[in-house]
Every structure is written in C-alpha cells, then in structure tokens.
Amino acid sequence: MKKLNKINSILFLLCISLSFAQQTPAPKQSKTIAIVGATAHIGNGTVIDNSIIVMEDGKLKNVSDATMSKIDTSAMEVIKANGKHVYPGFIVSNGTLGLVEVDAVKASNDLSEMGSFNPHIRSIIAYNAESKIVESMRPNGVLLGQVVPRGGRITGTSSIVQYDAWNWEDAAIKMDDGIHVNWPSSFSRGRWWLGEDPGLKPNKNYGKQVKELVDYFNESKSYNKGTKGESHIPYAALAGIFDGSKHLYINADDEKGITDAVNFAKSQGVSNITIVGGYQAGNVASFLKQNNVSVFLQRVHTRPELEDDDYDYTFKQAKKLVDTGVLVALEPSGQMERMNSRNLPFYAGTTVAHGLTKAQALQLITQNAAKIMGIDDAYGTLEVGKSATLFISEGDALDMRTNIVTKAFIDGRDISLETHQTELWKRYSKKYSSQD
Template sequence: MKTLYKIQTLVVLVIASLSFAQQTPGDKQTKDIAIVNATAHLGNGEVIENSVITFSNGKITNVADATVVKMDMSNMEVIDASGKHVYPGFIVANGTLGLVEVDAVKASNDLSEMGAYNPHIRSIIAYNAESKIAESMRPNGVLLGQVVPRGGRISGTSSVVQYDAWNWEDATVKNDEGIHINWPSSFSRGRWWLGEDPALKPNKDYGKQVMELEDFFNGAKAYGKGSKSERHLPFEAMAGLFNGAKNIYIHVDDEKGITDAVNFAKEQGISGITIVGGYQAGNVASFLKQNNVSVFLRRVHTRPELEDDDYDLPFKLAKTLVDAGVVVALEPSGQMERMNSRNLPFYAGTTVAHGLTKAQALQLITQNPAKIMGIDDMYGTLEVGKSATLFISEGDALDMRTNQVTHAFIDGRNLSLETHQTELWKRYNKKINGED
C-alpha cells in the first residue's frame, strides 16, 4: 500500500511540474515599433540590405530600403539592428509540438487515437499551449507550427498555431486545415521474431488496404449527399476534402506509393494535395509538378535508405524538387521529432550547402509552408498588411553558429526568449564561474 502511495505521489508531482512551463505570453502591441538598419530577408526571395520595417497593432506597415525612404519615427520605439538580420517567423510543418510533453508520462501524451479511421479527431483541442518544448523553439526563430496527430490509416485533422498563447484557442492561427492519411506501404518486411524473412518484399495486402481506403472515401461522399438520420462524425469530418475547405496530407515515401496516392486523391476530386515525407519524390518530380502537388519534405539530416541511393540524397532532394517547380516545405519528423523542430532553420541551411540559394532555402520554412497551409495571407513573408511575426538575429539564421536571436515578435507582441533551458544555463554558468 505504501509503495502504491509513493508511485501515485510521484506521478502527481511529475504532472504538476508540467504546469510550471511557459513564460507569460507577450503583451499586445500598444506602441508603433521600427526596426532599422538590418538586412531584411523577406521570405519571398527578396533581400533588402539596409531596411526599415515598421509595425503597428500587430501588422506590418512599412518594409522599405532605408537609404531611399525617410519617415518620422519620433513616436515609435526604434530598434537599431545594424549588422543584424530580420526574418519572418519560421514555420514547422508536420509537427507534434504541444501534443506530448514527457513520453514516459501517459497523461501528457495526446499524440494518437485508437482506431484506424479518425478524420474527426482534432489535434488542436489537445494542444498544450504551455509546453516547455514549444517554448524552446522561439530562440531559434521558430514561431509557428502545424500540430499533426499520428497513428492509424487516417490520423485526424491538423491545425496551425503560434507559439505564444495562454491556451489552444489563443494559439490557433488556422483551425482544422487538413486531414492526414498514412498511405499503405507497397513493400513490407517479414516479422523476424516470428521466424519470417526480414528482407524487403512486396506487400501482398497493398491492394486490399488501398481498396479499404477507397471504400471509406466513397462512404463519406455518399453520406454527404444522402439524408442523415444518424450522425457519422468521421464521415462529416471528410466533407472538407471534397469541397476544398481542407487539404489532404498523404504520408508516403516510395515512388509507387506517391504516384498511386496522388492519382487516388485526384480521382476522389480532391484539389489541395500534399505529400508528406516523399523520400523518393525526386523520381516523380515532374509528375508532382504537373498535378500541382506540394511536398512536406522529410527531415534533411538523415541517411540514405537504400544501398544504391546517392550518399547525399537526403541533402540534395530539396533542390531536385525545387528545380522541377514543386512547392516544397521542410518537416522534422522522425526520432525525437519534437526536439528536431528547433533545428528547422539548420535543415534549410544544409540545403544551401547542396545547391539551393539562401533565399530559396528560406522559402522552405517561411513562404512555402504558409502557402500550403493556407495562411500566406498573413504569415510567411515580410510584407505590408501581414502579421508582424518576425525576429532579429545576430547573424545568418540558417547557420547554427551565427543564429543568435535577440528579438522575436508574434502578431506584434514582443516575446520573452527565456526558456527552461536558458534558465538552467544561467544557473549552472554561475556555478561554473564561481559566482554562487
């Protein structure tokens, strides 16, 4: 009995510790702000070497060349960013930030739901706006992200949030913007623990699994057209795919799967199609371009999967797709994906080392994900009328050696860049230097 009590007490303490998380969200902007003398990277391919950017009530009011435009700044808070760089806030695609805090604590894990077909599961209502992990993205310039559920054949719906909020309602930028599908794998490995050959071989159930998915889609369309004596929540959630209100995100890596998935979505009358992962997307780049299919490209910092793949395939795949005219954004999924999200700008930097220009690489984590998610009217680039969601860095934000963020703003609110990790760094730095 005493042992049970100790375990219960420990669990309560761990869960309680999760509540002491995020800094208080920034105050609403009340005074106009001007950032002057910085190199402005607009996110749309343009760069202004000596810029002036002003914003009022959370909206950008001027983006101009400081050597050409003169304006009265006497009533503004002026930030002199000489020698520094200004960027639009980076956007994480296909992320799970805020859905899991501590993997070992089940009460803090809202990553997936039971069952195979869950289009009605809304990730946004499980989003923890006070996550210590989400908070730790901001010092690298990662200010917005897509919250995506995992598991099943149809995982659920994703939403887009900004990382400075009291709760999920305040955090929401776009609600229920897409449905995520895990496409059946055309290849599988034998279960070695059952004595089966672990070699890669064609999935004998592939056709059956695709047919089950097709039956579900057909059922959803029939439900939408018929009389509804009883509500069917999964089918109701699918309606947005057929009327264009929601994107479809298809998680698939192999060439055959990508082709089959795109053809399937087109046959179902779905227009907004994005491939997530896309390891072999380079093999069908022209096909993706012809069908206006975008790609959330898998984590750049990975190794080749097949023996005959180029050693640098994951690094140069973004360039292959961009050169073909495909709209590409980067995503961090994989082992430790929630922590990998903070490295998003450095993934983009790696694509520069393998062929893209810095302006093109920046678009992979700003303009392109905003365009795919349908939030580009307000986010993703530094333009007049858009949200003042941006940051100032000491150096090149795509370079881990020089990306030192000094100021960050979301909708004009000046953010705290303090995190649990910076607090620990300061604490132990004092100890090391003998200041305690």
C-alpha cells in the same frame, strides 16, 4: 491514507510545474516599433540590405529600404539592428509539438487515438500551449507550426498555431486545416527481431489496404451528398476535402505509393493535395508538378534508406523538386521529431550546401509552408499588411553557428526567448564561473 497520498501527489506535481514554469505569454503590442538598419530577408526571394520595418497593432505597416524611405521614427520605439538580420517566423510543417511532453509518461502523450479511420479527431483540442518543448523552439526563430495527429490509416485533422499562448484557443491561427492519411506502403521490411530477413519485400496486402481506403472515401462522399438522416461524425469530417475547404495530406515515401496516392486523390475529386515525407518524390517530380501537388519533404538530416542511394540523397532532394517547379516545405518528422523541430532552419541551411540559394532555402520554412497551409495571407513573408511575426538574429539564421536570436515578435508582441534550458544554462554558467 489514500487521501493523504493523493494530496501529496498533487503537491508534488504542483511543485514540479512551478519549478519549470513556462514564460508568460507577451501582452498585445501597445506602441509602434521600428527595426532599423538590419538586412531584411523578406521570405519571397527578396533581400533588403539596409531596411526599416515598422510594426503597428500587430501588423507590418512598412517594410522598405532605409536609404530610400523618409519615415519619422521619433514617436516610435526604435530597435537599432545594424549588422543584424530580420526574418519572418519559421513554420514547422507536419509537426507534433504540444501533443507529447514526455514520451515515457503516458498521461502526457496525446498523439494518437485508437482505430484506423479517425478523420474526426481534432489535434487542436489536445494541443498543450504550456509545453516546455514548444517554448524551446523560439530561440531558433521557430514561431509557428502545424499540429498533426499520428496513428491509423486516417490519423485526423491538423491545425496551425503560434508558439506563445495561454491555451489552444489563443494559440490557434487556423483550425482544422486538413486531413492526414497514411498511405499503405507497397513494400515492407522483415521483422529482424523475430529472425526474419530485414530486406524489403512486396507488401502482399497493399491492394487490400488501398481498397479499404477507397471504400471509406466513397462511403464518406455518399454520406455527405445524402440526406444525413443519421449522424456519422467521421464521414462528416471528410466533407471539407471534397468541397475544397480542407487540404489532404498524404504520407507516402516510395515512388509507386506517391503516384498511387495522387491518382487516388484526383479520382476522389480532391484538389488540395500534399505529399508528406516523400522520400522518393524527386523521382516523380514532373508528375507532381503536372498534378499541382506540393510536398512536405522529410527531415533533411536523415540517412539514405536504400543501398543504391547516393550518400547525399536526402540533402539534394529539395533542389530536385524546386528545380522542377514543385512547391516544397520542410518537415521534421521521424525519430525525436519534437526535439528536432528546433533544427528546422539548419535543415534549410543544408539544402543551400547542396544546390539551393539561401533565398530558396528560406522559402522552404516560411513562404512555401504558409502557402501550402493556406495562411500566406498573413504569415510567411515580411510584407506590408501581414502579421508582424518575425525575429532578429545576430547572423545567418540558417547557420547554427550564427543564428543567435536577440528579439522575436508574434503578431507584434515582444515574446520571451527564455526557456527552462536557457535558465539552466545561466544557472550553471554562474556556478562554474564563480569557481577558482
């Protein structure tokens, strides 16, 4: 009976998997493709109104003004895109796509590990390339992302992937790009569900928690400088942030926490630093600029946290930082962050309504994200020699009313834009359109 139940369970899971099968990853680009006539948004601030973009062997061979270029396209596959727009693939910073499929199903959740100090935990090996959530990003032009573990003081090591692959090995663009740290909060809120005052209070353990982090880094540094007679995998995992080969991403929101975190990283000799979240980063923008610290700015579509904050506080933080010269990218973390990753272009669009130009807003989810993650040599902009990772939209991709993606390419591969959601939409559209 137990054996029969086990077989039934396997068959049930197989049926579920087949009924919602992911789209097959696209084959390698086999012929030269030219996109002609579209408005090309390069991603570095440049816009070409009437462009010709040539893709060959997964790379951009030509990106120029069609009125100024004489290119023979007779032997190419030509995509006529007059009146449409071409953008580099959008990049999710500080995301968890592919680590959780269904929050309520423990077996599909690989978001965090036990323990507080886990620099050796690698998110890439837990990444599920066949996630139905991942494929649902592509119809909005979100084609790349950083996969970040959560939980603990040092959460682990992130990697960067592209969103059309058979497995994590195929998906990986840059493995183990950086270490992620949750900086202690200098304030805490009372647990209202236990009858405590929900207001902000100083964190009495702040100094102790910071010291624990300092001690751990010092011990790791000593280990990596020593003979390493006895293996210590967590300490060894931190070596890259000391020699500059890895990035240090520090989750910190309050002004004091951000300042203390940067000073801590500098005192440890860390050169590549990014503040993640950065709710009050705008208050210390000059300090961040002076220390060459970049910011993954928290989700734009969130409410102000403090009673004295302006109603549009979160909407205008990006402009405040950009105007100061801080390198900024947008990230979607928070409640329902995996679902909200698909709204990345619309977060950028909101910053346009609050001061940034469209070109600046586009950079927040393309060039700037690529620069911070260290993949700007191949991704983030539409420039000759870089990866042909881009998409064609019917209109402005930062506006949810007009971002209608008709074609998308990852490394020159013509990827599917179908998802289980679009399949259901088509199914029920036929049902109701056929009724009298």
